[in-house]
Amino acid sequence: MQFIDQAKIEVEAGKGGDGIVAFRREKYVPAGGPAGGNGGKGGSVLLVAAQNLQTLLDFRYNHRFQAENGSRGGPNNCTGANGKDLIIEVPCGTVVYNAETDEILGDLVEPGQTLVVALGGKGGLGNKYFLSNRNRAPEYALPGLPGEIKSLRLELKLLAEVGIIGLPNAGKSTLISALSAARPKIADYPFTTLIPNLGVVRKPSGDGTVFADIPGLIEGASQGAGLGHDFLRHIERTRVLLHLIDATSDDVVADYNTIQEELQAYGRGLVERPQLLALSKIDAVDRETKDLEALATQLNHLSYSPVFLISAVTGAGLEPMLQHVWSILEQLNAPEVSERML
Structure with a gap:
């Protein structure tokens, strides 16, 4: 469709x-x-x-x-x-x-x-x-x-509680396919995802939470470059942002900064949303040449957000990441928080 x-x-x-x-x-x-x-x-x-x-x-x-x-x-x-x-x-x-x-x-x-x-x-x-x-x-x-x-x-504007964002080929579509029954098109070239994909991820209680796989953002997306300009609006309704960063990238810090700058430029309070980071594709990283724990610590100090090491292919790190997502959503759903947000 x-x-x-x-x-x-x-x-x-x-x-x-x-x-x-x-x-x-x-x-x-x-x-x-x-x-x-x-x-x-x-x-x-x-x-x-x-x-x-x-x-x-x-x-x-x-x-x-x-x-x-x-x-x-x-x-x-x-x-x-x-x-x-x-x-x-x-x-x-x-x-x-x-x-x-x-x-x-x-x-x-x-x-x-x-x-x-x-x-x-x-x-x-x-x-x-x-x-x-x-x-x-x-x-x-x-x-x-x-x-x-x-x-x-x-x-x-898509209705989803969790928006998965990141550069092209950060592993967003692979992650949503691993977490839900959604089956988006996946390939090893930029801009495979041309449309937002929705997937329902089940909580331990059995309730479903809607995750949105947002097409890859690039530098200048807020001014209309690439596909991001058309789809940044879909992040506006999300309550939590899950920022995926490709662990195989040559400069994960630069990748992180690129997305954050686009969120800041687009405005509408996106940069203030609760956010957690995940270094994806750790199964494809040579641990002897790249210290992922050190990168995670560096990103944590830079963003003040929790950082998870995950692999959508092997399932490594997905459960702790989801537990943190559920924890954030529970806090946002608390009565005193809901009243402050009104």
């Missing part, structure tokens, strides 16, 4: 039905008077968060959506039928912007959460409404009002 995380659409709510001019014409009612009904209300356009959707692919070729118009009024004071609301399903985690003003209209996070993006027009008034002592037989009615028309920009 192709992953699409941005889309532009145009929505138009239904027009209100017209009011009509009508008079009672019963045989034994010599002065029946006006009896034109009001028009029905136009249907509105609503966006609803759906748990079964993971991408905005549905909007790649279908850009325009229109709700049903209201029906015109009827004789004998009958009000026209209201137009049906148009419900459009979007993935959970979709942020809705007004494409013209860039104003955020809503953030659909929870399944079933609803946002009205375009209101239907009001129905026109029939001539019955204009009956008065001065005008006993009004011969005019009002047309229905048009519905709202809006251009929207949809932006999907």
Whole structure:
């Protein structure tokens, strides 16, 4: 399935039905008077968060959506039928912007959460409404009002508690495949991962935690270089960042600094998120020529974050790392922490 995380659409709510001019014409009612009904209300356009959707692919070729118009009024004071609301399903985690003003209209996070993006027009008034002592037989009615028309920009930000970040080929996809049932494409060349991958990792209690494998970031990602610019937004919702550094790299400190500088440049509080580091691919390192423990200590002093030595291939170090992740999430879920974050 192709992953699409941005889309532009145009929505138009239904027009209100017209009011009509009508008079009672019963045989034994010599002065029946006006009896034109009001028009029905136009249907509105609503966006609803759906748990079964993971991408905005549905909007790649279908850009325009229109709700049903209201029906015109009827004789004998009958009000026209209201137009049906148009419900459009979007993935959970979709942020809705007004494409013209860039104003955020809503953030659909929870399944079933609803946002009205375009209101239907009001129905026109029939001539019955204009009956008065001065005008006993009004011969005019009002047309229905048009519905709202809006251009929207949809932006999907993945919902994951743990975001796996790092340079290309740091081992992110291999790690998420080892921890969960996710099976992302893995190869030995940069930018194998072109889309974010989600995987559910089970806690010892049996609960699942969503991990996101974010495509590799490079220097300049926050300004649009490489793939990182398009996918940095997916880190915004994560609560914990797991930074993978390739232990076989010639300069692990430079690799660490590259990612941290991009997080800092992108802003939005990413660099302040709880973070832990992991030196990956330790199974491919010659321990006689490279002191991994010394590198881990150096990174710890540099980042003040815990550093783990792991191998997604052999499973070495994964359990202690996960235990630390669970510990951080428990602290973040504590009531006093949650209140401070609000």
